[in-house]
Structures are given as structure tokens and as C-alpha cells.
Amino acid sequence: xxxxxxxxxxxxxxxxxxxxxxxxxxxxxxxxxxxxxxxxxxxxxxxxxxxxxxxxxxxxxxxxxxxxxxxxxxxxxxxxxxxxxxxxxxxxxxxxxxxxxxxxxxxxxxxxxxxxxxxxxxxxxxxxxxxxxxxxxxxxxxxxxxxxxxxxxxxxxxxxxxxxxxxxxxxxxxxxxxxxxxxxxxxxxxxxxxxxxxxxxxxxxxxxxxxxxxxxxxxxxxxxxxxxxxxxxxxxxxxxxxxxxxxxxxxxxxxxxxxxxxxxxxxxxxxxxxxxxxxxxxxxxxxxxxxxxxxxxxxxxxxxxxxxxxxxxxxxxxxxxxxxxxxxxxxxxxxxxxxxxxxxxxxxxxxxxxxxxxxxxxxxxxxxxxxxxxxxxxxxxxxxxxxxxxxxxxxxxxxxxxxxxxxxxxxxxxxxxxxxxxxxxxxxxxxxxxxxxxxxxxxxxxxxxxxxxx
Amino acid sequence: xxxxxxxxxxxxxxxxxxxxxxxxxxxxxxxxxxxxxxxxxxxxxxxxxxxxxxxxxxxxxxxxxxxxxxxxxxxxxxxxxxxxxxxxxxxxxxxxxxxxxxxxxxxxxxxxxxxxxxxxxxxxxxxxxxxxxxxxxxxxxxxxxxxxxxxxxxxxxxxxxxxxxxxxxxxxxxxxx
Numbered sequence: 122x123x124x125x126x127x128x129x130x131x132x133x134x135x136x137x138x139x140x141x142x143x144x145x146x147x148x149x150x151x152x153x154x155x156x157x158x159x160x161x162x163x164x165x166x167x168x169x170x171x172x173x174x175x176x177x178x179x180x181x182x183x184x185x186x187x188x189x190x191x192x193x194x195x196x197x198x199x200x201x202x203x204x205x206x207x208x209x210x211x212x213x214x215x216x217x218x219x220x221x222x223x224x225x226x227x228x229x230x231x232x233x234x235x236x237x238x239x240x241x242x243x244x245x246x247x248x249x250x251x252x253x254x255x256x257x258x259x260x261x262x263x264x265x266x267x268x269x270x271x272x273x274x275x276x277x278x279x280x281x282x283x284x285x286x287x288x289x290x291x292x293x294x295x296x297x298x299x300x301x302x303x304x305x306x307x308x309x310x311x312x313x314x315x316x317x318x319x320x321x322x323x324x325x326x327x328x329x330x331x332x333x334x335x336x337x338x339x340x341x342x343x344x345x346x347x348x349x350x351x352x353x354x355x356x357x358x359x360x361x362x363x364x365x366x367x368x369x370x371x372x373x374x375x376x377x378x379x380x381x382x383x384x385x386x387x388x389x390x391x392x393x394x395x396x397x398x399x400x401x402x403x404x405x406x407x408x409x410x411x412x413x414x415x416x417x418x419x420x421x422x423x424x425x426x427x428x429x430x431x432x433x434x435x436x437x438x439x440x441x442x443x444x445x446x447x448x449x450x451x452x453x454x455x456x457x458x459x460x461x462x463x464x465x466x467x468x469x470x471x472x473x474x475x476x477x478x479x480x481x482x483x484x485x486x487x488x489x490x491x492x493x494x495x496x497x498x499x500x501x502x503x504x505x506x507x508x509x510x511x512x513x514x515x516x517x518x519x520x521x522x523x524x525x526x527x528x529x530x531x532x533x534x535x536x537x538x539x540x541x542x543x544x545x546x547x548x549x550x551x552x553x554x555x556x557x558x559x560x561x562x563x564x565x566x567x568x569x570x571x572x573x574x575x
Numbered sequence: 576x577x578x579x580x581x582x583x584x585x586x587x588x589x590x591x592x593x594x595x596x597x598x599x600x601x602x603x604x605x606x607x608x609x610x611x612x613x614x615x616x617x618x619x620x621x622x623x624x625x626x627x628x629x630x631x632x633x634x635x636x637x638x639x640x641x642x643x644x645x646x647x648x649x650x651x652x653x654x655x656x657x658x659x660x661x662x663x664x665x666x667x668x669x670x671x672x673x674x675x676x677x678x679x680x681x682x683x684x685x686x687x688x689x690x691x692x693x694x695x696x697x698x699x700x701x702x703x704x705x706x707x708x709x710x711x712x713x714x715x716x717x718x719x720x721x722x723x724x725x726x727x728x729x730x731x732x733x734x735x736x737x738x739x740x741x742x743x744x745x746x747x748x749x750x751x752x
Binding site for chain 1: 681682713714715717739740741742743744
């Protein structure tokens with residue numbers, strides 16, 4: 122499928138902790154790195170660590186990290202033969218992947234065609250159905266209007282979920298609980314989607330409550346497709362993940378195998394290559410799972426899977442982009458122990474998780490057995506106000522869930538970040554919650570149950 | 576103001592500016608008339624080059640094409656050494672007082688001439704007009720003509736022909752007319 126191609130110098134088309142993560146993988150593979158940066162990231166850790174650095178534009182990401190032509194131009198002038206897009210920004214932009222490839226630069230990710238198929242949610246649902254992967258009951262494609270939504274909703278039974286086909290991050294999404302509010306909610310969601318994504322098309326599906334968000338990590342070289350187990354991301358707030366773990370406390374080996382195989386079928390069906398994630402919702406009571414969407418890139422929470430499988434996902438992405446075959450078979454993938462990740466954001470949990478940029482006055486990262494910290498912080502670093510608030514990911518590994526939770530609590534108690542508010546107090550309280558410790562959570566747990574008790 | 580005669584007119588202000596401009600002796604001028612305060616300074620104080628806070632060129636791609644961007648012209652000042660260790664910037668230095676530095680509005684390849692072998696757009700010592708093309712930046716095979724952005728005499732050309740340049744990198748120094 123892919124021919125081996127030379128790869129010597131990789132341009133990192135991202136910032137923050139994931140840029141540092143990519144540079145680390147490149148260095149271990151003996152690859153040179155070119156870090157792009159905006160005016161606001163001149164003093165970033167990634168710029169310091171990379172072999173070369175190129176300023177591509179002003180702080181505003183539309184003119185820097187989202188400027189496809191300038192980024193490819195930087196790669197060409199710096200002699201880079203591959204571009205790693207990280208997550209966010211241009212990572213799921215099929216046109217960018219095409220632009221890289223047509224410029225003779227390897228895009229470290231899936232083929233543009235696979236991004237296109239999975240990026241449009243209505244198409245992705247159809248792909249899943251064709252591959253025999255269960256999807257939540259709902260409309261076959263996009264809706265013609267509120268009238269059609271009403272007919273399908275009546276058949277599905279309320280509540281239903283209206284979703285933008287181009288959506289993400291909860292925008293263009295509405296839960297509709299009764300027929301009377303459908304038309305108004307439809308108009309709102311469509312308008313929001315048109316403004317955010319330039320496409321107001323919606324589809325409707327049955328809204329399932331008290332479900333878990335479980336995602337399957339996949340790795341494909343175009344021929345061999347592996348699943349690397351799941352991550353349970355049910356701890357979220359407004360569709361933003363806060364804590365992830367693997368394995369899920371709610372899946373047994375049989376369910377894990379069934380979901381994993383379904384994810385592999387879907388990847389084969391769309392000709393997937395590189396690392397990717399198939400997101401599902403799982404009804405813990407019945408064990409039923411439904412395909413939600415696929416992320417065609419590396420995820421923020423990938424280290425959780427790396428710690429339980431021992432597989433370096435970012436390195437594998439680079440090797441696959443170089444045209445190499447996976448050296449593993451499914452039987453070689455074994456989940457060992459338990460890992461959990463806490464996202465430490467520059468946000469104030471006391472004030473609705475408001476982002477708080479500022480200067481890091483003092484910093485101490487935890488260490489010791491089973492602890493990994495992925496971060497771009499250093500003492501004296503100024504968190505710019507233009508980008509996301511993720512400061513660090515603390516990942517704890519243990520032989521079993523209890524040990525990893527104990528290590529995480531111990532690690533967060535050691536951690537010091539002075540200068541900005543952090544989400545550490547939120548995580549400390551959550552880790553002490555009896556229901557969380559028993560694994561009895563769902564995607565609405567933080568918002569509807571836990572935060573209400575604060 | 577108590578006395579009408581003390582009122583400062585626009586013409587007065589222009590005259591003061593002209594006197595300061597033509598004078599070889601004065602670099603600074605302060606005037607306080609009633610509650611009006613005037614502070615004039617020639618050439619600009621030495622201060623850190625406005626790197627992060629520089630005016631952002633609207634280099635927005637239109638329909639998949641690269642926008643030409645606007646020239647970034649800034650008063651010349653001793654430039655702060657770039658924090659980027661491996662950035663391919665020409666070693667920055669202090670320019671004569673009053674100089675104007677044209678910075679690259681985009682990342683790409685710098686060309687001094689419209690085509691190989693042709694005469695350069697500008698040479699050191701040449702007078703250029705505000706809207707005169709002084710170089711080309713190639714971004715993905717698209718040639719973007721970069722205007723001087725200020726009229727004056729070219730005093731330095733900081734980048735070699737066909738060299739890679741990054742956003743914000745100083746390209747050409749002018750002494751304004």
C-alpha cells in the first residue's frame with residue numbers, strides 16, 4: 122500500500138505538550154525536528170528542544186497554526202520530509218493532508234480520503250453501518266429540516282439528540298426532550314453549526330442517558346490493523362474530557378474483544394492507516410455499544426494506552442508514515458495493569474473552570490514509581506491567552522486500578538504549580554469520591570452529580 | 576486656560592515639529608502650555624524591538640491561495656536577539672537611529688529579483704517609493720510581491736537571495752526620506 126520513503130526531518134505543526142511529545146519521539150528515532158511557532162510561542166519549550174524553529178505567523182492561530190500554505194512552505198524551505206500535525210489545529214483537515222502529500226511531504230496521519238470519510242459525522246455513521254458496527258438508532262443521513270427530524274424523533278422516542286454533521290466539542294448539539302421544543306432547538310443547533318463549522322446540516326439520533334464514553338485505540342499500517350484496548354473517558358464536563366483510564370472498570374474481556382473487533386472492521390472498511398480512535402458510547406447495564414465518531418489523529422489521552430500496552434503510539438505513527446510495517450500482531454497486544462490520566466489545566470474549578478493564562482512562578486512535577494508527566498511547562502513560562510489551557514498530563518500506572526489511583530493521589534499531592542489556578546484540587550476531590558472509586562460513573566456524572574455537591 | 580494668547584494652534588505645533596526636525600542639536604523637546612503637554616523625540620528611544628506585539632499582517636489565505644500580506648514596517652531599533660535558537664534569522668543588530676526595518680510578513684523563500692538573472696528590485700543606496708516592490712517571498716510556488724511600505728533609501732539588505740525566511744524576520748532596512 123505505502124512504499125518506504127525517506128524520512129530524516131520532521132516538521133512539528135503544533136504547540137504545547139503534544140509538540141514536546143512529538144519531538145521526544147523523533148529524537149528517539151534519530152529524526153531531526155523543525156518546530157513551527159507563532160509570535161506568542163517564541164519562548165516555548167518545544168522551540169527550545171527542536172533542532173530548528175521557524176516562526177510562521179502572529180499569535181492568532183488562524184494566521185499561524187491553521188495556515189496550511191505557510192506551514193507547508195516552512196517545511197519545504199527547511200527541508201522537512203514529513204509533517205506531524207499532533208491533535209487539534211490541522212490534524213483532521215483532509216485538504217491539509219492532501220497539500221502535504223502533493224508537495225512531496227509525508228503527512229503523519231491517515232490518507233486524506235479516510236479523514237474525509239470519518240470527519241463528516243453523517244458519512245461516518247454510514248461507514249459504521251456498512252462495516253457492521255452498531256450505531257445509535259437515528260436518521261440515515263442528514264435531515265431535510267425540522268419536519269423530518271420530528272417524524273424520526275417520534276419513531277425513536279424522546280429524548281433525542283440533534284447533532285451537526287460537521288460538529289465537534291459539543292457545538293451544534295442539542296438534547297430535545299419533547300416534540301414541542303424540537304423546531305426551536307433544531308433552528309438553534311443548525312444556526313450554531315453553520316456559524317462554527319460553515320455547515321448547518323444536522324442529523325438526529327436516540328439520546329441515551331447514563332452511558333459511558335469508551336474509545337478504542339487503533340493502529341494500522343494499511344494492512345495490519347490492531348486495537349490497543351480501550352480508554353474510559355466518562356469523566357467529562359461539557360464534552361471536555363478531564364480524566365481518562367484504561368482498562369475501563371465497566372468492560373469485561375468479552376465486551377472489550379467485541380468492541381475492539383468492531384473498531385478494526387471499521388478501519389479496514391475506510392482504508393485507515395496510522396493511529397486513530399473509535400469513540401463509542403456504552404450502556405454499562407446491558408453492555409450494548411454504539412459507534413459515535415472516529416478521531417483520525419493522536420489523542421490527548423494516548424499515554425494511558427501507552428502505559429498499559431508498552432507501545433509508543435507516536436513513534437508508531439512516524440514509522441507507519443515512513444512506510445514501515447507494524448512489527449506486532451493482535452496476539453502481541455496485551456493490557457498490563459491499569460493507567461489513569463489527569464489533565465491539569467490552567468483553569469479555576471471554583472469559577473466554572475474559567476481559563477486563567479499567566480506566568481508559572483514555581484513548578485515541581487511529581488515522580489517516583491509509575492508516574493509520567495507530559496508537559497511543556499517550565500518555571501518562568503508564560504501561558505499565552507490565545508490557545509488551550511492544558512498545562513500538563515499526569516499519568517499514573519499501577520498493577521491494578523487501586524494502585525494506579527493511589528499513585529495518582531500521591532503524585533497530585535507532590536505536584537506544585539504556582540502562578541495560575543489549576544484543576545488539581547478538582548482531581549483530588551474526584552479521586553476521593555467513593556462512586557468514582559467504585560467505577561460507577563457516566564458521562565453526566567461530573568456535571569449533574571459531582572459538581573452539584575461541591 | 577486663563578489667557579487666550581497662550582492657546583496652542585495646530586500651526587504652532589507644526590512649526591515646532593519643523594524646528595526640531597531641522598535642528599542638529601536637539602533630540603528631545605518638551606512643552607507644557609496650560610493643561611496641554613507636548614513631548615517630541617527624534618529617532619525613537621532605544622527599546623526592545625516590538626517582536627511579540629508587532630502589528631499582525633492579515634495574511635489570510637483566500638480560496639486556498641496565499642494572501643500577499645501587508646508589509647511589516649517598524650521603526651528601527653536595536654533588535655533583541657531572537658529567542659529561537661535555530662531560527663534562520665540574519666544576526667540582528669542595531670540600525671542607525673530613525674531607520675525603518677521591513678520584516679517578512681510570511682514564511683517562505685526570499686528573492687531579490689523578479690526572476691533568475693534579472694536586476695534586483697532594490698540595491699543598497701537606492702531610493703524606493705512606499706509602494707515599490709523590494710522583494711518577492713515565495714510561498715508554495717506563489718510569488719508574493721512585498722512593497723517597501725515606506726519611502727526612503729535602502730541602507731541594508733539582510734537576507735541572501737533564495738534564502739528561507741520566517742515570519743517577522745528583518746529583510747531590508749531603509750532610511751526614511
